[in-house]
Amino acid sequence: MLKKAEWFAKVFERVIRDKGSAATIERVTLDTFDGYFNIKLHDRDFPLRVDETLVNDLLERGSSSAEAELSRIVEVVLGVGAL
Numbered sequence: 001m002l003k004k005a006e007w008f009a010k011v012f013e014r015v016i017r018d019k020g021s022a023a024t025i026e027r028v029t030l031d032t033f034d035g036y037f038n039i040k041l042h043d044r045d046f047p048l049r050v051d052e053t054l055v056n057d058l059l060e061r062g063s064s065s066a067e068a069e070l071s072r073i074v075e076v077v078l079g080v081g082a083l
Helices: 002-018 052-061 064-078
Strands: 025-031 036-041 048-051
Touching: 002 025, 002 036, 002 052, 002 064, 036 052, 048 052, 048 064, 052 064
Parallel strands: none
Antiparallel strands: 025 036, 036 048
């Protein structure tokens, strides 16, 4: 689980940079009970939540739809990119 969280943090950081945001990740944790990754960004009062299923689709299958969904999440939450 730790390796998955570390991998996801790198992927999420790349998506943030690709969207032109200066946001930085403070921490990524996996809540196995709820099945969500919690992403705490510096200078944000609330964590972002990403469904573990989405991350699994990206990690295990290289799903382009999962990658697009993650990109959309960053666009909406951070207000960057191609909305």
